[in-house]
Amino acid sequence: MKSYTLAVIEGDGIGPEIVRESVKVLDIVGERFGISFDYKPCLMGGCAIDATGVPLPRETIDICKASDSVLLGAVGGEKWDTLPGHLRPEAGLLGIRGALGLYANLRPARIFAPLKTASPIKESIIGDGLDIMVVRELTGGIYFGERGRKEINGAAAAYDTEMYTVPEIERICRVGFEMAQKRRKKLCSVDKANVLESSRLWRETVTRLATDYPDVTLSYMYVDNCAMQLVRNPRQFDVIVTSNIFGDILSDEASMISGSIGMLASASLGQGSFGLYEPIHGSAPDIAGQGVANPLATILSVAMLLQYSLNEQEAAAAIERAVNDVLCELRTADIFEEGYQKVGTAAMGDAVCARIKPAKSA
Ligand code: IPM
Ligand code: MG
Numbered sequence: 599m600k601s602y603t604l605a606v607i608e609g610d611g612i613g614p615e616i617v618r619e620s621v622k623v624l625d626i627v628g629e630r631f632g633i634s635f636d637y638k639p640c641l642m643g644g645c646a647i648d649a650t651g652v653p654l655p656r657e658t659i660d661i662c663k664a665s666d667s668v669l670l671g672a673v674g675g676e677k678w679d680t681l682p683g684h685l686r687p688e689a690g691l692l693g694i695r696g697a698l699g700l701y702a703n704l705r706p707a708r709i710f711a712p713l714k715t716a717s718p719i720k721e722s723i724i725g726d727g728l729d730i731m732v733v734r735e736l737t738g739g740i741y742f743g744e745r746g747r748k749e750i751n752g753a754a755a756a757y758d759t760e761m762y763t764v765p766e767i768e769r770i771c772r773v774g775f776e777m778a779q780k781r782r783k784k785l786c787s788v789d790k791a792n793v794l795e796s797s798r799l800w801r802e803t804v805t806r807l808a809t810d811y812p813d814v815t816l817s818y819m820y821v822d823n824c825a826m827q828l829v830r831n832p833r834q835f836d837v838i839v840t841s842n843i844f845g846d847i848l849s850d851e852a853s854m855i856s857g858s859i860g861m862l863a864s865a866s867l868g869q870g871s872f873g874l875y876e877p878i879h880g881s882a883p884d885i886a887g888q889g890v891a892n893p894l895a896t897i898l899s900v901a902m903l904l905q906y907s908l909n910e911q912e913a914a915a916a917i918e919r920a921v922n923d924v925l926c927e928l929r930t931a932d933i934f935e936e937g938y939q940k941v942g943t944a945a946m947g948d949a950v951c952a953r954i955k956p957a958k959s960a
Pocket of ligand 2: 731847850878
């Protein structure tokens with residue numbers, strides 16, 4: 599039997615609830631496909647601050663590094679909002695991505711067929727489907743650049759710096775090109791090259807790399823235009839590659855097209871097969887502990903984990919099919935529509951588990 603070690607970070611807010619359902623799904627997948635998982639719980643975010651005083655304890659990084667991959671719920675909450683920046687839960691999230699060298703964040707935005715009518719975008723625009731992959735740079739740019747406070751002419755001021763090196767741009771753009779090669783062979787590089795010097799370097803670099811990928815059609819788009827085009831005509835996109843901050847913003851937008859941010863999974867990868875998998879939504883403190891959160895983004899993150907890090911393609915596909923089947927009958931509150939049965943977090947997780955078919959009959 600194949601066996602994998604997974605670091606599991608439940609985090610804050612709805613994190614523990616949605617991770618619990620995903621672990622249930624993994625266990626069933628393990629049973630059906632002959633894989634065993636050894637889970638190593640660890641702390642990050644607000645719960646880590648409460649327990650250890652810091653958002654990312656050294657022990658957590660060590661456990662993650664000793665594992666095959668990491669499953670993460672979500673971090674953050676009002677309770678920790680007034681702490682200084684480097685002690686906030688979000689610093690833990692940025693810190694772990696940096697510490698593990700996870701520079702490539704894959705955020706697929708696609709519509710499961712049964713959810714077409716749950717998208718806020720008209721069916722005429724969605725057509726027969728939507729499948730965009732946002733490739734977000736994750737360990738550089740303004741989220742990691744020099745920042746600070748100072749005084750200018752007696753007024754308090756603050757600054758954050760957007761900076762990219764050519765090797766950083768190259769490695770993320772290569773991920774974009776390679777992703778496009780496996781899909782519809784279109785790569786759109788999103789920047790703000792009409793204003794930002796860092797974007798001009800980005801554009802020069804991606805243009806130079808394009809000669810290595812003659813089968814991929816490269817286009818460019820300014821980020822403001824892209825935000826608009828995602829709503830006007832999302833089907834024009836295949837793979838989008840972009841900086842940390844632009845990818846953060848555009849992936850939230852793209853997720854909504856797919857019905858709910860509660861549906862979007864993500865994979866954060868570096869060199870090799872190790873990865874960190876998390877839903878793109880946050881810790882949703884307003885609904886934490888009520889058992890109503892949508893666990894599907896985390897469950898789909900587990901499918902990505904099987905796909906990208908463990909190369910268990912059949913098991914990954916089985917989860918995706920189960921999610922699709924479940925959506926034909928059941929909905930959590932965020933994707934609820936008349937005619938469907940409204941269920942909570944645990945019932946949704948159980949329903950996915952019940953629909954995971956064994957390897958042979960899949
Ligand atoms: C995300 C989140 C994080 C980010 C925050 C919580 C630091 O918005 O994963 O998209 O900006 O990367
Ligand atoms: Mg975000």
